[in-house]
Amino acid sequence: MSRVGQSMPTWPVLQARGKMLAAIRRFFEARSVTEVTTPALSRSATFDAQLSSFEVSDKTNKLFLQTSPEYALKRALAVYGEALFEITPVFRRGDQGRQHNPEFTMLEWYRPGFSVSDLMAEVVALLNALPEPPEIWRAQSKRDVPVYSFRALFEQRFGVNPNEAALSSLWQWVQETGAEVGHLAPHDDDQFRSDCLDFLFLAVLQPSLDDIFFLTEFPRCQAALAEIDPGTGTAQRFELYWLGTELANGYLELRDPVAILSRHTAMAAARVNRGLPSIAFDSALAEASALMPACTGVALGIDRLVMVWLKASTLSEVQLFSWPNH
Amino acid sequence: MANYSTNEFKSGLKVLLEGDPCSIVENEFVKPGKGQAFNRVRLRNLKTGRVWERTFKSGESLEGADVMEYEMEYMYSDGEYWHFMKTDDSYEQIAADKNAVSEGIQWLKENSRCTVTLWNDVPILVVAPNFVDLDIVETDPGLKGDTATGGSKPATLSTGAIVKVPLFINIGESIRVDTRTGEYQGRSKSA
Numbered sequence: 324m325s326r327v328g329q330s331m332p333t334w335p336v337l338q339a340r341g342k343m344l345a346a347i348r349r350f351f352e353a354r355s356v357t358e359v360t361t362p363a364l365s366r367s368a369t370f371d372a373q374l375s376s377f378e379v380s381d382k383t384n385k386l387f388l389q390t391s392p393e394y395a396l397k398r399a400l401a402v403y404g405e406a407l408f409e410i411t412p413v414f415r416r417g418d419q420g421r422q423h424n425p426e427f428t429m430l431e432w433y434r435p436g437f438s439v440s441d442l443m444a445e446v447v448a449l450l451n452a453l454p455e456p457p458e459i460w461r462a463q464s465k466r467d468v469p470v471y472s473f474r475a476l477f478e479q480r481f482g483v484n485p486n487e488a489a490l491s492s493l494w495q496w497v498q499e500t501g502a503e504v505g506h507l508a509p510h511d512d513d514q515f516r517s518d519c520l521d522f523l524f525l526a527v528l529q530p531s532l533d534d535i536f537f538l539t540e541f542p543r544c545q546a547a548l549a550e551i552d553p554g555t556g557t558a559q560r561f562e563l564y565w566l567g568t569e570l571a572n573g574y575l576e577l578r579d580p581v582a583i584l585s586r587h588t589a590m591a592a593a594r595v596n597r598g599l600p601s602i603a604f605d606s607a608l609a610e611a612s613a614l615m616p617a618c619t620g621v622a623l624g625i626d627r628l629v630m631v632w633l634k635a636s637t638l639s640e641v642q643l644f645s646w647p648n649h
Numbered sequence: 650m651a652n653y654s655t656n657e658f659k660s661g662l663k664v665l666l667e668g669d670p671c672s673i674v675e676n677e678f679v680k681p682g683k684g685q686a687f688n689r690v691r692l693r694n695l696k697t698g699r700v701w702e703r704t705f706k707s708g709e710s711l712e713g714a715d716v717m718e719y720e721m722e723y724m725y726s727d728g729e730y731w732h733f734m735k736t737d738d739s740y741e742q743i744a745a746d747k748n749a750v751s752e753g754i755q756w757l758k759e760n761s762r763c764t765v766t767l768w769n770d771v772p773i774l775v776v777a778p779n780f781v782d783l784d785i786v787e788t789d790p791g792l793k794g795d796t797a798t799g800g801s802k803p804a805t806l807s808t809g810a811i812v813k814v815p816l817f818i819n820i821g822e823s824i825r826v827d828t829r830t831g832e833y834q835g836r837s838k839s840a
Contacts, residue, residue, distance in 0.1 A: 373683060417707055418686065419656060420678025506687030506706040521684030545683045562682060569682045 330639050330648050340629045340641060342454050344410065347430060350452040354445075356406040356432055361395030363388055363412060367605035370586075371547065372514050372593040375416040376602075377425075388414035391622055392431050393548070394608045397576070400433055401614035408432035410625065421637045422568060422627060424645045430628075433576070433620040439559050442573050442619040443470070443537050446563060449623075457634055459566075463535050472540035474557050476528045477520070485520050485542040486556050493519035500526045513544040514593035520545065529567065538562045548583065548612075549574035563623075565631045573621030580609035650713035655688040655705050663695070663716040666703070670695045670714035670768045678707065695766055696748075696773050714768060721765045723757040723775075731775070733765050745772035755810040756781045756828045777828040782837040783807055784823050788814065801833075 332340075348358065368376040368387035376387040389395070392409045399407060413429045434442055450456075451464055477485045481496060490511065497504055497519050507518055520542055539561045543551055546558035559575035577583060587604050594601055629641040639645040653664060658676040665671070671692035680686040686707040693700050695716060705711075721733035721743070730744035731754060745765065749772045756777035757763055766774040788804035801813040804824075812826055814833045823837035 373680075373686065417656065418678070418680055420680070423678055423680055503689070503702055503704040505704045506685055506709075508706070517683055518685045521681045525681050525684075541683075547683070572682070 330645070332641050332643060336629075336633060336635070336641055337643070339455065339633055343629060343632065344625070346453050347410070347449065350449055351408050351432065354406075356408050356434075359396070359399060359407050359409055361389075361392045361399065361409060361411070363414075365389050365395065367394055367608065368602050369394075370590045370594075370602040370604075372590050372597065372599060375599075377414050377416050390415050391429055393620070393622070394605060396431060396433055396620070397615055398607060398611040400435070400616065400618065401611035404435060404616045406432070406434050419646050422630070424626065424638050424642060426646075426649070427638070427642070428625040429622055430625050431620065431622040433618050435616040435618040437619045439539065439561055439573065439575050439619055442621055443468075443561055446571055446573070446621060446623070453632065457632055459534060460632075468535055468537055469533050470537045470539055471532060472557075473524065473538055473542065474540040474555065477523070477542075480528060481523075484556075486544075490516060490519070493523070496527075497522050502526055510593070510596045512593050512596055513589055514596070517542070517544045529564070532564075535563075535565050538564060546577075546586070547574065548577045548586070550577050568627055568631060570627055570631065571621055571623040573619060575619050576612070576615070578612045578615060578617065580613045583609045583612055650715055652710040652712055654710040655690075655707050658688065658690060663714040664692070664711040665714045666692060666694075666701070666711060669697075670716045670773065671701065672716070674700060695768065698774065717767045719765050719767065720762055722760060722762055725759060733763075733772070733775070736762065743767070743772055745775055749773050750775045753777045753828075755808055756783070756826065758783065758808050779827060779829060780825055780834065781828055782823050782825050783810070785814070785818065785820050788818065788820055790819070
């Protein structure tokens, strides 16, 4: 039997996707945010322990397919200091499932001078500019998208600040959910704290929240490359959730090269603890971060956005040749 | 046997878990925002028929299980073993013990076909077809005309199984039973 046409999006889905991409470009043009293109192949790879890069090497270079255009866009920001966006394929090894594909399309944009709440408002404005919103968004856009604090939700439920809870307590709470946690092996590091907190959020906190919401005030161990608020000790990042699916992830961008190095060091240790390959420190990223203007940036998964917008339940319904049909 | 990584898991794959052969029913990749990626896997334990749910760290692997399923014909029992014959012209025969035939045997009359699961060439499970037609050998006398009250009574089938049947069913009649639930489905079409 022919494989042509198997597990393919319908033509109306592809038309809707095309219209959404065109609307996104119009939205940014009207706001003077410039589209740029950065290389998909890079000398540096993300050091995040939860992401795995494809390696593509030739005789002289060890190269990686980008897991997001973050590092390259920050290097551009350091030089130009202007608002910019990119729509680009990104690659994440091993992430394959209903809502994951090892290759997907990411929209990422940076806003010099914007606060986290400015950028969250712009995410909402972008969604409002998309054609033919589904009923859930039409209802949502009549009121503000609720914003929840990870820290506050966690303190309410567990009575302790997520930055300060003992690892042994976190691990006990994880086990008390009664869920299968065979994938979580205890480690004595911040990555394990992050794994436990993530699990507790998904299993305990998220089920009682709205269908669509922003989450802010992440614990310090989940700061990635976001600034820490000196007052609350929380990471100045946000995520947009839509019916349990994470759609977007934004930061007040970390600019202190010393802090970037120390986050790399912590992740390097977490990688060693888990037997993951080590990733060299990208000094170009650290230098660029110090030179770029104070800014916020956000990455939004286009395929997931199209999926939820069209009320599909799998990426393969909206993405051409998704794995294993690639 | 080969090892299979979580990204090779697909429904129908036979693997060993806690020493038991299992068939993967469903495999979902889950990756929370910042946490550890994992696979949520549902597996059917082929020895007990029970479904297990387990989570595995993505990239973890399980040993494959040498499990084969054959259509076989039930021949006879000698009291200790139940004897089956392959239907593929090989006429190969195997003997299954009480654990393997477990509940499936109560639906099998001689010469009827079933699915026999072999693990390392040893039978571990006998599954009757979803629907079987069997004769009633014992039940209380039928109540004529009583087809609407919805009452039921126990009836013993030729294989020894006991099922609930409507009051109007009589000894000697052949009925259709759903072997997954043990429920009466109706009079046999051929009867």
